[in-house]
Amino acid sequence: MSATNTQSTPVRTWRRPPLIADARLRWTLYIGAAIYLVIALSSVEINIVRLFEGAARAKILFAGVLSPDFVTRWSDIRVGFLESLTMTVVATAFGILLSIVLGLGAARNLASRPVYVVCRSILAVSRAFHELIIAILFVAMFGFGPFAGVMTLIVSTVGFLGKLLAEEIETIEWNAVEAVTSTGASWLQRVTYAVVPQVLPRFLGLSLYRLDINFRESAVIGIVGAGGIGATLTTAFDRYEFDAVAAILLMIIAMVLLAEYIASNIRKRVL
Amino acid sequence: MPIIEENGKPVWRRRDRKAAIYHWIGTLAIGLLVLYCSRLISAQTTWEFVWTAGVQAQDLVTRMMPPKFGYAAELWRPLIDTIHIATLGTILGIMIASPLAFLTARNTTPSRHFVRPIALFVLVTSRSVNSIIWALLLVVILGPGMLAGILAIALRSVGFIGKLLYESIEEIDKRAVEAVTATGASGPQILTYAVIPQIAPTFAGISIYRWDINIREATVLGLVGAGGIGMELQSSIDTLAWSQVSVLFLLILSTVVLSEWVSARARKAVT
Amino acid sequence: MLEIQALSKRYGSFAALDDVTLSIGEGELVALIGPSGAGKSTLIRCVNRLVEPTGGNVVLKGTNLTTLSRSALRFERRRIGMIFQDYALVNRLTVMENVLSGRLGYVGFLRSLVRRFPQADVDEAFRLLARVGLEGLHDRRADALSGGQRQRVGIARALLQSPQLLLVDEPTASLDPRTARQIMRLVSELCRERGLAAIINIHDVPLARSFTDRIIGLAAGKIVFNGAPDALNDEVLTTIYGDEDWSQTTQSDAAEEEEVAA
Incomplete structure (x- = not known):
């Protein structure tokens, strides 16, 4: 600003411009948010008597966490844990294979239009429902047990990895693909020489991450009868054996920590 | 170095011998693990239910239809x-x-x-x-x-x-x-x-x-x-x-x- | 050897190439100059159909490339090597893998998947790496090289195709003036050694004049100049690029200092 400008307006105040420039829109949003919060909070019913009752149980629960009981139910825990692990391995392996196929098909820059639409739709459907709902359906179809669990995990793995792989492929550097194409390479050669090297590190990272997620999910889908540590956990809950519940939860947390440690080491070596 | 002397001539390979061996052992180990886990899951599965899954699914769909809007x-x-x-x-x-x-x-x-x-x-x-x-x-x-x-x-x-x-x-x-x-x-x-x-x-x-x-x-x-x-x-x-x-x-x-x-x-x- | 007949490429109502006709002789080095957006890249990409032309023909030694089926096109692409502005290497692959990818049109998918190329190809790759000055760097990852070195890998890859025609797209645009000159010299030497014809897209007029046999000027998708480098005077440059003081550019001896200063 020039000096003359400053003279004509001796006091120039400055305020930080608000995030939303339009004042009316801004206030509508603020007030709307406030009203929503009031309505939402008032719809939460709090039963004081029940809360007091719960306090006693909370004490038992925390006591359980502080002194987890691995011993009494050890054979159940062991079986459930190993089942979860095997489910995770199988579901992740098959999920990765399927998601490679669907991910390639769902990448706009590689696949033809009809293939793209079909693959994208499959991915969208497999992501739409929560794992637990898929598990309910699969348990109804395949019966109780880890098979339904594995199928559930495969579906959600494909939805997750397939979509992310397709997005990764869509953002690769295209000139490398052009260069390989101009040597007279076939579609498969183009994929292995120009696409795979560009997406491999990230895809490996995502697959490891999915391995970890699948293990955690396997603890949940057992609730509806799809096998794994989740089944053991539900049983413990139903019997009010909170020290066993605590033991199982601690093992899950330890497992996730371990998985993350391993994954970060592998990622460091691959990248 | 991936150049291996063969009959006195330099031959280019993608990996040197040691890396290639590690690579194959790694791949084999993962394959065996998946196979082993699949067999464990398979042993836990009542295959009659799986084979009739189509019938079960059909039954489920007929019972869901028409939705009770x-x-x-x-x-x-x-x-x-x-x-x-x-x-x-x-x-x-x-x-x-x-x-x-x-x-x-x-x-x-x-x-x-x-x-x-x-x-x-x-x-x-x-x-x-x-x-x-x-x-x-x-x-x-x-x-x-x-x-x-x-x-x-x-x-x-x-x-x-x-x-x-x-x-x-x-x-x-x-x-x-x-x-x-x-x-x-x-x-x-x-x-x-x-x-x-x-x-x-x-x-x-x-x-x-x-x-x-x-x-x-x-x-x-x-x-x-x-x-x-x-x-x-x-x-x-x-x-x-x-x-x-x-x-x-x-x-x-x-x-x-x-x-x-x-x-x-x-x-x-x-x- | 290459006949481009009435080639055109439209994007909607915009004509990127408008009725371009030209022919290139055996072993001839042709520079393609013109302002950004004139259609230079589109033109050379239409030759090997990385961009599908909307009209006209491209005939390479009697084969009409524009009407080929996809699989036949693959076959013909092997005869056309391409060198790119930003090198277009696959960064995570090694130098050797990048160079060998020039043989993809010749080997089957499974062989290429496990990287087992015929020994003759590997020998030739080593020879080319030595020729372009990258001896001993075959195991480096492509992203560990300098710009000039990367472009040399790109050149080796294109030559491993044993092409009859080279398409060169702004080979020097990402390089410093000295490296740019070296790369242009290398490309022209290699073309002369092997009797290769080449179309070279290039922004740098002095470089084009010193290393090519003929210059074609493109403006707004049309050919506006086609002649010997000596015939390129101020007037012609003005028709190609628009009004500017060209005295520095046309004196090619003075050009180098100008570049360094810029």
């Missing part, structure tokens, strides 16, 4: 509750996660050796335990209802938001921080002038993304008694009212798709 009228209240659970849970999660993220990030933590590991452990714990399992625990303590659902969503969101947030804090541009520090700014001033402006868009993006995930999660929390539309799902499944289940599925599907669309639009707007 009149039932939808009873579902508005639980549906709105579900959205409340997700939104309030996300807000609470953000409120807990943001300070934790600053305590965890290497460049903002007050103490690397004491505070950081504790905060990190809290984040990992929150992330390892699925919101359904948090809900199981909380329903025991608080009794069934929305409150348990909101807290379950919040507890799970803390780990997710906290982790992504602290990673983005660690990745900020150090030069801006140095520049503000060089003006003689205090710790909180550095945060508000150099750190927060850099992470604000990421923060908004993460929060909206988690809200979208939470909508999905909230639709099934009711299966363990933590409020929302899942409770209707549970009672419909228990009474084998499959024509109601199909209405619930359609409603859940459209809610999830809609929330994903809203979230995608909102994220595009903020980043």
